[in-house]
Amino acid sequence: MPDQLAVTAEPLGTAGVDRRPRRALFLAALIITVVFVNSCLFGLLAVLFRPGVDFWQGLLAVLYVGPVLAIQLLYFSRPAVRLDTRLAKVMLAVQACLAFLSTLHFDAALSSLTTLAAGSALLLFRPRTGWTVFTVFMAGTIWILWTYDETWLGAVFDSVTAVLYALVVYLLTWLARLVTELHQARTELARRAVAEQRLAFARDLHDLLGLSLSAIALKGELVHRLLRKSLTRAREELAEITGIAQRTLSDVRSVARGYRELSLDKESRTAVSLLSASNVAVRVDLEQVELPVKLRTLLAKVLREGVTNVLRYTGVEHCEITVRENGGRVALEIVHDGTAHDDVPEETAESLREVTEEVAGHGGKLSAGPDPAGRWRLHAELPVPEQAEPTETALAEASGHWSRIDARNVQWTMTVVFIVFSLSAMARAFMLTDDGWSLALIAGYLTALTTLQLSYFARPNVRLRSRQSYALLFVQACLIFLPLIPLGSAWVSLPSLFAGTALLVLPPLAGWTAFAVTAAGVVAIRIAYGTDFLGGFYTFASILNTGLMVFGLIWLIRLVTELGETRKRLAEVAVAEERLRFARDLHDLLGMSLSAIALKSELTSRIMDIDTDRASDELLEILGLTRQALSDVRSVASGYRELSLDQESRSAQAVLVAADVQVRLEIEHDDLPTTVRTVLAVVLREGVTNVLRHSKVERCEIAVRRTGDGVALDIVNDGVVNGRPPKPEQPVRVEAPGSGITNMSDRVAGLGGELTAGVEPDGRFRLRAVVPV
Numbered sequence: 145m146p147d148q149l150a151v152t153a154e155p156l157g158t159a160g161v162d163r164r165p166r167r168a169l170f171l172a173a174l175i176i177t178v179v180f181v182n183s184c185l186f187g188l189l190a191v192l193f194r195p196g197v198d199f200w201q202g203l204l205a206v207l208y209v210g211p212v213l214a215i216q217l218l219y220f221s222r223p224a225v226r227l228d229t230r231l232a233k234v235m236l237a238v239q240a241c242l243a244f245l246s247t248l249h250f251d252a253a254l255s256s257l258t259t260l261a262a263g264s265a266l267l268l269f270r271p272r273t274g275w276t277v278f279t280v281f282m283a284g285t286i287w288i289l290w291t292y293d294e295t296w297l298g299a300v301f302d303s304v305t306a307v308l309y310a311l312v313v314y315l316l317t318w319l320a321r322l323v324t325e326l327h328q329a330r331t332e333l334a335r336r337a338v339a340e341q342r343l344a345f346a347r348d349l350h351d352l353l354g355l356s357l358s359a360i361a362l363k364g365e366l367v368h369r370l371l372r373k374s375l376t377r378a379r380e381e382l383a384e385i386t387g388i389a390q391r392t393l394s395d396v397r398s399v400a401r402g403y404r405e406l407s408l409d410k411e412s413r414t415a416v417s418l419l420s421a422s423n424v425a426v427r428v429d430l431e432q433v434e435l436p437v438k439l440r441t442l443l444a445k446v447l448r449e450g451v452t453n454v455l456r457y458t459g460v461e462h463c464e465i466t467v468r469e470n471g472g473r474v475a476l477e478i479v480h481d482g483t484a485h486d487d488v489p490e491e492t493a494e495s496l497r498e499v500t501e502e503v504a505g506h507g508g509k510l511s512a513g514p515d516p517a518g519r520w521r522l523h524a525e526l527p528v529p530e531q532a533e534p535t536e537t538a539l540a541e542a543s544g545h546w547s548r549i550d551a552r553n554v555q556w557t558m559t560v561v562f563i564v565f566s567l568s569a570m571a572r573a574f575m576l577t578d579d580g581w582s583l584a585l586i587a588g589y590l591t592a593l594t595t596l597q598l599s600y601f602a603r604p605n606v607r608l609r610s611r612q613s614y615a616l617l618f619v620q621a622c623l624i625f626l627p628l629i630p631l632g633s634a635w636v637s638l639p640s641l642f643a644g645t646a647l648l649v650l651p652p653l654a655g656w657t658a659f660a661v662t663a664a665g666v667v668a669i670r671i672a673y674g675t676d677f678l679g680g681f682y683t684f685a686s687i688l689n690t691g692l693m694v695f696g697l698i699w700l701i702r703l704v705t706e707l708g709e710t711r712k713r714l715a716e717v718a719v720a721e722e723r724l725r726f727a728r729d730l731h732d733l734l735g736m737s738l739s740a741i742a743l744k745s746e747l748t749s750r751i752m753d754i755d756t757d758r759a760s761d762e763l764l765e766i767l768g769l770t771r772q773a774l775s776d777v778r779s780v781a782s783g784y785r786e787l788s789l790d791q792e793s794r795s796a797q798a799v800l801v802a803a804d805v806q807v808r809l810e811i812e813h814d815d816l817p818t819t820v821r822t823v824l825a826v827v828l829r830e831g832v833t834n835v836l837r838h839s840k841v842e843r844c845e846i847a848v849r850r851t852g853d854g855v856a857l858d859i860v861n862d863g864v865v866n867g868r869p870p871k872p873e874q875p876v877r878v879e880a881p882g883s884g885i886t887n888m889s890d891r892v893a894g895l896g897g898e899l900t901a902g903v904e905p906d907g908r909f910r911l912r913a914v915v916p917v
Contacts, residue, residue: 172316173221173320176217176317176320177217178689178692179692183259184212186682187209187253187255188209191205191250191253191254201249205249208250211239211242212260213260215239216239216260216264216313220232220264221317223320223324227267227268233268236261240261243257243258243261244284247288251288251292252288252291252292252293252302255306258285258288258306259282259285259309259310259313262313263309263317264313264314265277266314267314267317267318278314285310286306295575297574298575300574301571301572304564304571307564308561311557311560311564312693312697315697316697319696319700322700322704360388361770364763367382367748368763368767371756371759371760371763378752379749379752382748382749385745386745386746389738408430408443408467412428412447412465414448414451415428415447415448415451418451419454419460419463422455423461424454424463425461425462426464427463427465429465429466430466431467431469435528436529438506439528442502442506443467443476443526446476446499446503446522446524447465447478449496450465450478450522453496453512458483459482459483460480460482461481462480462481463479463481464479465478472527473508473526473528475523475525477521479515479519479522480519481518481520496512499524503526508524508525508526509524509525510522510523510524510525562602566590566638570586570590570636573636576633576636577634579634582630585630585631586627586631586636589624590636592623593620594638596623597641597645600613601616601620602698602701604702605705608648608649614649617642617650620641621642624637624638624639624642625637628669633673635669639663639665639666639687639691640689642658642662643691643695644691644693644694644698647691647695659691662691663691666684666687670683738773739799739836741769743799745766748763788821789816789821789824791825793809793846796828797809797846800832805835805844807843808844808845809847811847811848812849812850816855817917820855820917823897824857824913824915827913828857832844841863842863843861845858846859854914854915854916854917856913856915857912858910858912859910859911859912860911862908862909863909888911892913897913897916898914899912899914
């Protein structure tokens with residue numbers, strides 16, 4: 145039907161799959177494999193190319209390297225393997241024994257194996273024990289290097305390099321595992337946040353509805369006893385029941401609206417759109433302020449009301465909207481140059497009074513009126529609470545756990561890694577030259593490179609794809625390659641920093657091209673200054689190793705930080721969805737019950753003088769509805785949402801008959817899934833509530849029928865829509881977001897169905913929900 149409102153949506157769960165952790169784990173595993181294999185390969189090649197090494201000695205070296213590397217890659221580096229077990233400690237003992245035994249046969253050539261064991265020790269044990277074992281392993285490694293190295297400079301260089309690789313083993317493996325843990329923990333975080341929110345729901349429901357419904361039940365029993373004794377008192381009590389039901393229904397609607405979080409940013413964009421469409425020049429300045437959900441929503445409501453008020457003025461040409469935080473208070477101001485009408489509409493005055501009272505209820509103040517410059521100004525100021533709401537505290541604690549504890553650990557370890565990296569290069573410089581000026585120049589360049597790396601590129605919150613990053617990458621390249629001019633053959637730098645950082649900053653193709661060009665260029669420079677082929681190969685492998693190390697460390701830290709923020713956002717989304725579910729359930733489940741209680745109370749008051757028996761029956765139904773409402777309150781608070789379609793259809797029929805509506809009920813369905821049955825029951829309840837609320841109905845038809853692979857619910861009535869006779873071309877007016885029709889459409893769309901509502905050519909209004917089974 146062209147005049148209908150149709151609402152559809154894709155089934156939930158078909159989009160939004162986060163594939164980053166899987167890609168991250170694959171790339172991390174690749175980087176770890178290349179770095180660890182390369183570091184072990186250096187030592188193995190050193191053994192194999194030794195003069196006088198025969199086949200059996202080469203095989204023995206392979207038998208040492210193979211198991212140690214296999215334990216590292218296939219056990220410690222696998223994120224799914226638990227490291228807090230006895231087996232993990234046995235594996236570490238085997239790895240360490242093989243690593244240190246190799247020194248009995250091959251001196252310090254395979255010392256890289258001990259760095260794997262040292263790095264793994266930091267993964268297995270608690271910090272104090274882990275660093276103790278790490279220190280012991282590294283002390284043994286350094287003693288071996290100093291025993292067998294020919295020069296003290298070579299021993300210093302090899303010792304620093306060993307510490308560097310041991311820390312890299314720990315960081316790369318730990319970060320890869322943390323990516324997996326963060327990805328798996330987000331479900332538990334969302335569950336915890338939702339549980340906190342449900343506790344708040346239960347408290348609000350108890351405070352809001354418990355007393356009112358208990359009072360209705362108590363007064364209903366009192367009226368039932370007074371019917372035979374004093375009709376006057378019974379009528380007074382019935383009037384109180386009606387008033388309580390109507391007030392409670394109003395409270396339910398206000399709470400349902402209040403639990404829908406509004407976005408200040410979204411409201412500001414809507415305000416700009418509305419004012420611009422009215423030829424008003426708008427300037428918006430919103431300071432990013434961390435506020436609790438309730439304060440954000442309240443400011444958004446004030447903004448919405450203020451902009452609506454601006455549109456009621458004449459001659460508005462300029463409007464300014466600002467949000468500022470100062471001294472623990474946040475202020476919203478709306479200033480414009482319009483002229484007020486002579487008579488302010490009562491609607492405007494009432495809405496401003498409501499918003500002012502709500503702001504005052506949160507300890508703030510709102511003022512509206514002309515300022516000294518003659519412009520009209522609305523100023524709302526609210527205190528920012530020092531203690532966040534329980535749910536937001538849970539989110540902050542859960543998502544901040546990595547930031548508070550692990551980030552500190554990673555940041556200082558990362559700092560140590562890059563400092564050790566530069567110290568290793570400085571030790572190499574002492575091996576190449578003894579000129580003081582050259583050493584001072586090298587030290588200055590290395591210090592500048594390390595400072596740049598730590599202060600900018602290694603920070604997880606820096607936007608790397610930016611002009612500033614490109615400029616600083618160019619500065620880094622200059623710091624690396626320009627010293628070649630004065631130093632010549634004594635040139636020592638950190639080209640791996642540029643190679644690894646280029647992969648982060650530049651697009652993939654350009655990054656890998658820069659990486660390859662850097663490696664090839666450094667190899668060519670070394671060969672030009674007399675390095676042989678084997679030395680060139682070592683140079684290339686070293687740049688590949690350390691470049692991937694730089695890239696992997698920074699990239700994984702950024703990914704962990706990003707996943708931590710994503711985890712928090714997912715939890716916030718889960719809480720928002722739970723808040724929406726609560727508001728929807730509160731409106732759907734209690735709206736009709738309270739409307740029916742008020743309706744039946746009025747009916748009982750009219751007929752008690754005429755038919756006492758029927759009045760008694762109506763009172764019993766009021767008591768039944770009250771008990772059902774109390775049960776619904778508990779179901780919403782506990783999250784249990786299964787409803788009976790048959791029971792709802794009988795209840796709907798009874799309510800409509802009580803309102804003098806002729807009802808034709810046709811319920812034909814086989815056993816339906818619980819979710820489908822519950823959604824149809826909610827649509828039926830809300831549809832009947834809308835019939836009573838918006839229409840003057842004489843006849844109503846309710847039908848549930850199977851349609852192919854689905855089931856359809858139709859509610860058709862002949863009433864007057866919104867107080868006007870319906871016309872065939874006139875679509876039904878849907879209320880503002882949060883109305884019953886919107887709630888129903890959300891539920892039906894969540895199951896992959898469709899809800900339509902509109903006036904048919906014969907003038908009847910039809911609400912139709914079709915849900916696949």
